[in-house]
Amino acid sequence: MLTNPTGSNFVRGIISAVVDKAGWNGKLAYDIAVFEQDEAHAVHFAKVVRPRGVLVLNIMRDQMDRFGEIDTTLKLLETLARSATEYVVLSANDERVSTILVGDDVKTVWYAHSADLQAEFLTDDQLYHAETVTYALGGEPDVLLTGYDEASVSVSIHGTPHRYRYQLQGGHNALNLTAALTVLYQVVPAPDTTKLAEAILTVEPAFGRGEVIDVPGGGKLTLQLVKNPGGFTQALRMLDLKSYTTIGIAINDDYPDGRDVSWLWDVSFESLQRPVLCGGVRAADMANRLKYDGVKTVAAYEDLGEYVTALNERAATDGGEAILFCTYTAMLKIRSVYLGIYSGLGDEA
Numbered sequence: 001m002l003t004n005p006t007g008s009n010f011v012r013g014i015i016s017a018v019v020d021k022a023g024w025n026g027k028l029a030y031d032i033a034v035f036e037q038d039e040a041h042a043v044h045f046a047k048v049v050r051p052r053g054v055l056v057l058n059i060m061r062d063q064m065d066r067f068g069e070i071d072t073t074l075k076l077l078e079t080l081a082r083s084a085t086e087y088v089v090l091s092a093n094d095e096r097v098s099t100i101l102v103g104d105d106v107k108t109v110w111y112a113h114s115a116d117l118q119a120e121f122l123t124d125d126q127l128y129h130a131e132t133v134t135y136a137l138g139g140e141p142d143v144l145l146t147g148y149d150e151a152s153v154s155v156s157i158h159g160t161p162h163r164y165r166y167q168l169q170g171g172h173n174a175l176n177l178t179a180a181l182t183v184l185y186q187v188v189p190a191p192d193t194t195k196l197a198e199a200i201l202t203v204e205p206a207f208g209r210g211e212v213i214d215v216p217g218g219g220k221l222t223l224q225l226v227k228n229p230g231g232f233t234q235a236l237r238m239l240d241l242k243s244y245t246t247i248g249i250a251i252n253d254d255y256p257d258g259r260d261v262s263w264l265w266d267v268s269f270e271s272l273q274r275p276v277l278c279g280g281v282r283a284a285d286m287a288n289r290l291k292y293d294g295v296k297t298v299a300a301y302e303d304l305g306e307y308v309t310a311l312n313e314r315a316a317t318d319g320g321e322a323i324l325f326c327t328y329t330a331m332l333k334i335r336s337v338y339l340g341i342y343s344g345l346g347d348e349a
Helices: 011-021 039-048 070-081 115-120 124-132 171-187 193-202 229-236 262-266 283-292 304-318 328-343
Strands: 053-056 087-091 107-113 143-148 152-157 160-165 209-214 220-225 246-250 276-279 297-301 322-326
Touching: 011 039, 039 070, 053 070, 053 171, 087 171, 107 115, 107 171, 115 143, 143 171, 152 171, 160 193, 171 229, 209 328, 220 229, 220 328, 229 262, 229 322, 246 283, 246 304, 246 328, 262 283, 276 283, 276 304, 283 297, 297 304, 304 322, 304 328, 322 328
Parallel strands: 053 087, 087 107, 107 143, 220 322, 246 276, 246 322, 276 297
Antiparallel strands: 143 152, 152 160, 209 220
């Protein structure tokens, strides 16, 4: 299966993945490709290469300076969904996604989480009144997420319960697996369940999405990408599944991150029980935001090189494991610094 695992989800990312894996004859040794795509760029790609299937996960306010209001994102995703030739997989819980309509000749398939998990998967519209939110189900799900913990995910597939050991932590990853299984059963209606369980267990965190990196002097650092209120809220729930002694947040506002960081005020940080080390171009803004939720900060470093040094020292002092929530360009820089330490690249990284 051909994918774009680096997270480069513009059209150029797909082109790079294809060129990288193509043989000298220009052909690919794959019978299926699964590409993650940016909402806007996917529409342009689908005009050239119409997909057999489209998966729409959710719709959140993301980089509003680029995409505008959330209904604009919905229109982009609806256009993409209508480009599918065989099937479209939709979240039955997302009240915007569930309004997407496709042609009569294209099959609509649903996935969802169970009603008792509602409080863990709030949409942007539900963040401020979680206690009164009702369970939304736009269609009958083929695959239903029923539970998850640090090491496993439980789902119901066509009414049959399954439990899979899983290395990716957090509710967002559990729901992503639910969506992926829904797509799988459209491509392979009767998969070998033993091989499927083995394959799921091999999936590892990659490229800043829960990726674990060694820290100089011992210990581990989990890099977790954040980019919008819903995603950050889900990422923070990772702290409920595992104890981290050092917590960092690094916020940049470069173009790929989105210039407008006001979305940070829509995230509740009250659950943070330890002082936080802030970094990035918007380190001071992040520290100020945390203050309003009563969360203490250790320090704020705008320079990410200095920030990594301080983070290493803090992790060494605290002991245990560290976790760093970071926006895209901050993640890229911090990741390159850490990998540079171990590859001998030094400051050139």
